[in-house]
Amino acid sequence: MIKKAILLLVVIIAALAAVMTFKTVTNTPIITTEKPVTLAKINLPAATMRLSKAVQIKTISASLDAPVAASAFNDLHALIDKSFPMIAKNLRKEVIGGHSLLYTWQGSDPSLKPAMLMGHMDVVPVEMGTENKWQHPPFSGKIADGAVWGRGTLDDKLSVFAILEAAEHQLNQGLKPKRTLLFAFGHDEEILGDNGAGMIADHLKQQGVKLAFTLDEGMVVLEGIMPGIEKPIALIALAEKGFLTLELTATATGGHSSLPPKATAVGKIAKAIVDLEQNRLPASLQSPASEMLETLAPYMPTPLKAVISNRWLLDPILVSQLAKSKTTNAMVRTTTAATIVSGGTKDNVLPSTAKATVNFRILPGSNIDEVVKHVEDTINNPDVSITIKQGNNPSRVSNSDSKNYAIVAKTIREVFPEVIIAPGLMLAGSDSKHYESIAEDNYRFVPLRFGPEDLSRVHGTNERILIDNYREIIQFYSRLMENSGG
Ligand SMILES: [Zn+2]
Known part of the structure; x- marks a missing residue:
């Protein structure tokens, strides 16, 4: 029984390898050339x-x-x-x-x-x-x-x-x-x-x-x-990409810092930011980023070319690799960037409010409502309110x-x-x-x-x-x- 199962596994792996190799080798550039033209003579x-x-x-x-x-x-x-x-x-x-x-x-x-x-x-x-x-x-x-x-x-x-x-x-x-x-x-x-x-x-x-x-x-x-x-x-x-700036406002009871609650307004806003950074919007490879990679794949070195040529199998690996670098991450994800934070006036006074500004760049296919919903679900704190400062949906x-x-x-x-x-x-x-x-x-x-x-x-x-x-x-x-x- 075990022998048969191993044999079957080997056959499946060999078949997958054959398909992947075929898809990689046959992924060659489509080259179009134009007749030479006389370009404008500029002073x-x-x-x-x-x-x-x-x-x-x-x-x-x-x-x-x-x-x-x-x-x-x-x-x-x-x-x-x-x-x-x-x-x-x-x-x-x-x-x-x-x-x-x-x-x-x-x-x-x-x-x-x-x-x-x-x-x-x-x-x-x-x-x-x-x-x-x-x-x-x-x-x-x-x-x-x-x-x-x-x-x-x-x-x-x-x-x-x-x-x-x-x-x-x-x-x-x-x-x-x-x-x-x-x-x-x-x-x-x-x-x-x-x-x-x-x-x-x-x-x-x-x-x-x-x-x-x-x-x-x-x-x-x-x-x-x-x-x-x-x-x-x-x-x-x-x-x-679209653009969205949200202002987060945390509220708490004021008072003397010698009798603080478990979390001050500053603590609440800090937690909200950390939660947003740790729960980024999901990554996925969609057009036009996908079209770009697929067009460029035939020119890429083999490992990358093989992965992009076999998205039917390797898409999750590709997306997680792209999400690792700052530039390619921005192509596969609605990005989150906390840019301004403020709150408190004196070292011994509990602030009644603290604020943070967070800027999002929204991937085509998503929209402002989806991002706001994600932010609300992630922060999930009635003491932190969310207002839209500025936004336009992706094109x-x-x-x-x-x-x-x-x-x-x-x-x-x-x-x-x-x-x-x-x-x-x-x-x-x-x-x-x-x-x-x-x-x-x-x-x-x-x-x-x-x-x-x-x-x-x-x-x-x-x-x-x-x-x-x-x-x-x-x-x-x-x-x-x-x-x-x-
Ligand atoms: Zn410009």
């Missing part, structure tokens, strides 16, 4: 100078309560008008929400839904005390070492100016798009975008405009960041098999023939969410080349763009105008 020194001037204008979004940098936006608008005379002459420009810009390049075929290229003109402030850590001052727009330096060179004045450079170039070349092209540049993306992108979206909705797709900031071309893959990877984000997941995606992917292959293209998930937020209801697809991708040390430049110190990369980005948008223009 790079002039384009670089225009970006440098834009960086010098302090269009800072500090906080929701701070006044809008109105005069800076006026200066930036004036710079745009002066820098791009063909756009000023040929495209319709609308100023919306006070300082955001919407350009319309009318196409000849009204049956084609417009495509919208996006960027935002505002930038985050420079953190106090870090100014002197910059190699060149953050609003200098200094051109040095083959780069333009300063706030906005990665996030996101480069998109605005590269789109404008490309359009000016194509207007000079006489491009007459069949499809209408819209360019939307928000002025408050860094503080939610309600008055900029939100108002532009309302404006378009009122006119019954339906878009084919939008392309906004988001993911980039990763170089040497994905372990085991040497080729650069262009990730087209199909979705962005939907756009299509990776649509004509719209194909246009973007083809353009990437033409300008960056060496890269691997895969769908991706944006972990931060963008203006794209405002256009969800009026576009078939919302994509988030700018062909910025990012190495391991570049991630910290965004919203951080030494933000800069390499001038050679800036040329490629202009060429990308220029080619995209031809490809999507029809």
